[in-house]
Amino acid sequence: MEVITDIRQMQQWADTTRARGQRIGLVPTMGYLHAGHLSLVAVARQHSDVTVASIFINPLQFGANEDLGRYPRDIERDRRLLTEAGTAFLFLPDAAAMYPEGFQTTVKVERMTRGLCGASRPTHFSGVTTVVAKLFHIVKPHVAVFGRKDFQQFVTIRRMVSDLSMDIEIIGAPIVREADGLAMSSRNAYLSGAERQAALCLSKALAAADTQVQRGEVDGLRVVAATRRVIADEPLARLDYATLADPDTLEEVSAVHGPTLLALAVYIGKTRLIDNCILDPFAKRCPLPDGRGSG
Numbered sequence: 001m002e003v004i005t006d007i008r009q010m011q012q013w014a015d016t017t018r019a020r021g022q023r024i025g026l027v028p029t030m031g032y033l034h035a036g037h038l039s040l041v042a043v044a045r046q047h048s049d050v051t052v053a054s055i056f057i058n059p060l061q062f063g064a065n066e067d068l069g070r071y072p073r074d075i076e077r078d079r080r081l082l083t084e085a086g087t088a089f090l091f092l093p094d095a096a097a098m099y100p101e102g103f104q105t106t107v108k109v110e111r112m113t114r115g116l117c118g119a120s121r122p123t124h125f126s127g128v129t130t131v132v133a134k135l136f137h138i139v140k141p142h143v144a145v146f147g148r149k150d151f152q153q154f155v156t157i158r159r160m161v162s163d164l165s166m167d168i169e170i171i172g173a174p175i176v177r178e179a180d181g182l183a184m185s186s187r188n189a190y191l192s193g194a195e196r197q198a199a200l201c202l203s204k205a206l207a208a209a210d211t212q213v214q215r216g217e218v219d220g221l222r223v224v225a226a227t228r229r230v231i232a233d234e235p236l237a238r239l240d241y242a243t244l245a246d247p248d249t250l251e252e253v254s255a256v257h258g259p260t261l262l263a264l265a266v267y268i269g270k271t272r273l274i275d276n277c278i279l280d281p282f283a284k285r286c287p288l289p290d291g292r293g294s295g
């Protein structure tokens with residue numbers, strides 16, 4: 001795998017690759033990779049001739065009191081994992097190159113970033129869309145792959161691409177879970193042993209809601225109440241939000257009459273984790289651990 005740190009060099013490589021008629025696939029990441037990221041690389045490889053991963057811990061998407069300073073890093077391990085996964089290029093810029101002196105432009109998707117995670121992280125999504133728009137201009141991908149664990153991020157990026165007529169296919173890859181159901185996340189590294197166990201309440205809470213829906217419950221309050229009960233029963237957990245929303249627009253809904261996003265954010269100790277599933281009264285169960293489908 002070749003590593004490129006320079007923006008201009010990355011752009012020149014992209015121009016040459018496109019001129020050769022090759023399809024570029026991009027997997028943007030912030031590093032500290034796990035099997036979820038590697039599944040994105042596998043999807044990108046299926047949809048492109050040459051796959052680029054980027055690693056950039058983007059300061060613009062962290063709030064003032066968030067974990068930018070302690071976000072986990074292990075670049076040597078990341079390089080090894082990406083090489084083994086068949087990534088052709090790693091784009092590894094530094095913050096000074098991405099946000100030079102005088103930088104003042106942001107890309108903001110309005111309505112769909114106000115609720116869910118946007119309510120407690122008001123500047124987060126404009127940080128994400130700004131850096132992703134920049135990465136798109138630098139790597140010039142035909143296709144880019146994002147994980148559905150960050151469902152709001154995935155839908156927001158898809159909206160940005162559509163609204164700004166960017167000629168890029170956006171693919172949302174399924175959530176990858178540990179065997180016991182915990183959705184993979186770089187932030188799981190923050191959890192102590194007891195917190196790691198407590199964090200199972202997220203997938204259990206989704207499963208509880210799904211059970212309600214499979215039994216015929218359509219009332220949103222009752223479905224969300226099932227979720228809340230599981231979180232409330234876990235002493236190390238504190239709910240940030242549990243919300244039902246339209247999976248395309250992210251507008252909140254009050255009933256489950258068709259495929260409906262159930263998204264939640266939960267503090268386990270000081271670590272904020274997110275998870276989600278699509279509840280569907282007419283389809284097989286939402287994909288969760290214990291062989292009950294996937295998310």
Ligand code: PAF
Nearest residue numbers: 028029030058128131150
């Ligand atoms: O999902 C992430 O890791 C980040 O939000 C992303 C998309 C790489 C932008 O910094």
